[in-house]
Each structure stands twice: as structure tokens, then as C-alpha cells.
Amino acid sequence: MEEVRELKEVLERVEGKLIAAGKIYAAINFAFWLLVMAIYYVVIGLTELPGWANGLYWGSAVVVAIFFIGKVWGRFVKLYRAVEKGGEIGRAWILPIVASWMIGSVIGWGIIPRTSMAVNETARLAVGFLTFIGISLLGQWLVLTGGHWREREMIPSFLLPLLAVPIAWKMENGAIVWAGFVVTVGFTATVLLYLYSAFRAIER
Incomplete structure (x- = not known):
């Protein structure tokens, strides 16, 4: 019985480290985009970027x-295979996540900016940006969780932008900058929650 209990404890610790690694990976993902957004706002604070430069910047960010x-x-994946003795991580979620971001892009960057909604063009861009982030990440969360109450750390990343849409809708000045800060707050909260969950998993 003692050996069984010790084996169970070892397996729980290994599982905890694997869970922590997954949480840290998710945190790195959001932290990367936080850095990309921060650099973008530093640049546009110094000079106004033309449309092609904006496209080049964000396209390059996607490639990186x-x-x-x-x-x-x-x-x-290597860590997972080592722990699970050759186990594989399914990839069925990749295409649905890509589809989610495509839908978010079409609505946020394609449809909303071409409408007459919101008080002015800047507000429409802000609403489009918040909608793009909110819908895309909400779809990604639903794909990853299957609609179950998991990956709760990710919720601020899409909930805050979606809640901010009605406010940005009515902003006459500074809407796009404010929208960027809203997304930054959501992403930062998500990173912190993922890191906290990682530490909790390690301590199991």
C-alpha cells in the first residue's frame, strides 16, 4: 500500500508539472501579443503609420x-510525449480556431468599419478592434473547452473587450487608444491568472 501511495504521489506531481507547462505556454502566447501591442503603440505615438505599414507590422507579427x-x-509537445510515454496531442482544434479568428477579422475589420455605426470613424475602428479580439478569443475559448467551464484564465481576454464595445461606441475622442488599453488589461489579467494556475499546479 505504501508503494502504491508513493507512486500515486509521483504521478500527481508529474501531472501537475505538465498542467503547469500548459498554463505557462498559454501565458507566453498572450504575453507575446502584449509585447506586440505595446511596441505598436510606442511606434504610432512617434509617427502616424500609413495603411500599408500597419498591414506590414501586424503581418510580420503574425509570422514571428x-x-x-x-x-x-x-x-x-516534447514534454507531453515524455510524460505520457509517446502520447500525442490532437490537432482537431487548429482549424476551428483559425476559423474563429477569420470570423472575428471579417466582422471586426471588414464589416464594422464600413458601417455608419458609432459616433465617428475612430469609434468605429475601436469597436471593430474590440469586436475582433472579443469574438475571435471567445470562439477560441469555446473550441478549446468544448463549452465547458475550463480555461477560466482566458475569460478576461475576451470578456473585457466585449464589455467595452458599448462604451467605445459613444467615445468621440481617443476611442482606439482606449480600446488598446482595454485589450491590454484583459490580456494582462489572463497572463497573471495563467501563471497563478501554473504555480498552483506545481504545488499539487
Whole structure:
């Protein structure tokens, strides 16, 4: 019985470390985009970027994200395989998540800016940005959790932007900057919650 109990404790510790690694990976993902947004706001504070430069910046950010976050994901997969003795992580969630971001992009950047909603063009851009982030991450969360009450750490990242939409709708000045700070707060809260969950998993 003593050996069984010790084995159970070892397995629980290993499982805790694996869970912690997954939480840390998620935190790195959001922290990366926090850095990208921060750099963007530093740049536009110094000079106004034309449309092509905005596209180039965010396109480059996506490419870097695929490379950097992909490498982190690769390390997590190696850890998972080592712990689970050759186990594999399913990839069925990839296409639905991509679809979620595509839907968010179409609504946030394609439809909303072309309407007459909100008080002015800047407010429409802010509403579009918040809607893009909110819908995309809400869809991603639903895909990852299957609609169950898991990955609660991620909720601030989409809930705060969605709640901020009615406020940005009525802002006559500074709406897009304010929207950026709202997203920053949501992402920061998500990072902190993921890191907290990681420490709790390690302490199991």
C-alpha cells in the first residue's frame, strides 16, 4: 500500500508539472501579443503609420508569432510525449480556431468599419478592434473547452473587450487608444491568472 501511495504521489506531481507547462505556454502566447501591442503603440505615438505599414507590422507579427510560439509549443509537445510515454496531442482544434479568428477579422475589420455605426470613424475602428479580439478569443475559448467551464484564465481576454464595445461606441475622442488599453488589461489579467494556475499546479 505504501508503494502504491508513493507512486500515486509521483504521478500527481508529474501531472501537475505538465498542467503547469500548459498554463505557462498559454501565458507566453498572450504575453507575446502584449509585447506586440505595446511596441505598436510606442511606434504610432512617434509617427502616424500609413495603411500599408500597419498591414506590414501586424503581418510580420503574425509570422514571428508562428515561429516563436510554434517553438514553445514544440517544447511543450516534447514534454507531453515524455510524460505520457509517446502520447500525442490532437490537432482537431487548429482549424476551428483559425476559423474563429477569420470570423472575428471579417466582422471586426471588414464589416464594422464600413458601417455608419458609432459616433465617428475612430469609434468605429475601436469597436471593430474590440469586436475582433472579443469574438475571435471567445470562439477560441469555446473550441478549446468544448463549452465547458475550463480555461477560466482566458475569460478576461475576451470578456473585457466585449464589455467595452458599448462604451467605445459613444467615445468621440481617443476611442482606439482606449480600446488598446482595454485589450491590454484583459490580456494582462489572463497572463497573471495563467501563471497563478501554473504555480498552483506545481504545488499539487
